[in-house]
Amino acid sequence: MTNRERAMAILHYQNVDRIPVVHFGYWGETLQKWVKQGHLKPEEVKGCGDGNAVDEALNRRIGFDFNWQNMRGGNNGLLPGFAPKVLEVLPDGFRKVMNGNGAISMVRDGAGSIPAEVDHLLKGRQEWDELFKERLQFKPERVNAAVFEAYRDPAGRENPIGLHCGSLFGNIRNYMGVTGLSYLYADDEDTYTEIIDTVGELNYQIVKAILATGAKLDFGHFWEDICFKNGPLVSPSVFAEKVGPHYKRITSLLLEHGLDIVSLDCDGLIDALVPIWLENGVNTMFPIEVGTWHASIANWRKIYGRQVLGVGGMDKKVFAYDYAAVDAEIERLRPLVDLGGFIPCMDHRIPPDAKFENVQYYCECFRKTFG
Numbered sequence: 001m002t003n004r005e006r007a008m009a010i011l012h013y014q015n016v017d018r019i020p021v022v023h024f025g026y027w028g029e030t031l032q033k034w035v036k037q038g039h040l041k042p043e044e045v046k047g048c049g050d051g052n053a054v055d056e057a058l059n060r061r062i063g064f065d066f067n068w069q070n071m072r073g074g075n076n077g078l079l080p081g082f083a084p085k086v087l088e089v090l091p092d093g094f095r096k097v098m099n100g101n102g103a104i105s106m107v108r109d110g111a112g113s114i115p116a117e118v119d120h121l122l123k124g125r126q127e128w129d130e131l132f133k134e135r136l137q138f139k140p141e142r143v144n145a146a147v148f149e150a151y152r153d154p155a156g157r158e159n160p161i162g163l164h165c166g167s168l169f170g171n172i173r174n175y176m177g178v179t180g181l182s183y184l185y186a187d188d189e190d191t192y193t194e195i196i197d198t199v200g201e202l203n204y205q206i207v208k209a210i211l212a213t214g215a216k217l218d219f220g221h222f223w224e225d226i227c228f229k230n231g232p233l234v235s236p237s238v239f240a241e242k243v244g245p246h247y248k249r250i251t252s253l254l255l256e257h258g259l260d261i262v263s264l265d266c267d268g269l270i271d272a273l274v275p276i277w278l279e280n281g282v283n284t285m286f287p288i289e290v291g292t293w294h295a296s297i298a299n300w301r302k303i304y305g306r307q308v309l310g311v312g313g314m315d316k317k318v319f320a321y322d323y324a325a326v327d328a329e330i331e332r333l334r335p336l337v338d339l340g341g342f343i344p345c346m347d348h349r350i351p352p353d354a355k356f357e358n359v360q361y362y363c364e365c366f367r368k369t370f371g
Helices: 003-010 028-036 053-062 125-136 145-149 170-187 189-212 236-242 244-256 274-279 297-307 316-320 323-338 356-370
Strands: 071-073 085-089 095-098 103-107 116-120 162-164 219-223 262-265 284-286 309-314 342-346
Touching (some): 003 342, 103 170, 125 189, 189 236, 189 244, 244 274, 274 297, 297 309, 316 323, 316 356, 323 342, 323 356
Parallel strands (some): 071 162, 284 309, 309 342
Antiparallel strands (some): 085 095
């Protein structure tokens, strides 16, 4: 079987010859550390991106089968984006910088964490009408048809490739920030709804244009990142009312074209949003974070049955420890794999504290255990 056949069979509860060894990419700092340690050569990591030739070569070098984050999509962001610029340089070395989304952050050279956002251009109706609305309209140039025409024939495809369906709420959060978006719902629900509907329509039209090329991709995929360690950053009832129908519209279009596996990338404690996604055609949770709240496909399976699928749930922290920790993690995964409809995968990108030899050992042991 090919990796593509294995992955799709598992997510349809079918038998496979073995479980593929799947990952979710690397931090750039991780690859550079491994180069400095002599495990990899500079040319082996240069230009690495999810699912590209460099990534696939690293799979063979390290022991993975494929990267789930191997997807193709259109331009679903601001078109054009804002010109990034430095607004202020502070005495302590920080710079106040505006990015292409109109988000203003405090940044400093050498700091690799998530930027601290302090302001946003999009605040309400005036900025929406004057600066953002036109930038979120569908235009044919958002989809490079030639790229997708190359995927019309899936015969011989070794690895699964997803159709990236965009973001229905996460991108809006990026434009406004959590606080601004929350206040907007309370202060001006009409504008709040219009922004969501505009973004939903944009993503629908992009997916429709991609499918019109005749491309035969393997699954649909959304990105959101709208939860934190204690739950969603949006009221579930509001999310269901305002955003749910846009998921349903897009997943129905996917289903018409034979795509019945739809994954969604959302970090944090997502439990309150899982039923909303399931009701609206999103059936595969990715990643499944095993961090503070010990997320598990087993917990959701008890509630929602076999309709909920998963890719993720492997605790990448063990890569910083030793072989014994890796062995224990593989044993923890064994009963979850036995449930079916689940593909273990690092719950996030492999971080800089990961030891190269532990990652290789994981790949070797995983293949022996689930081969």
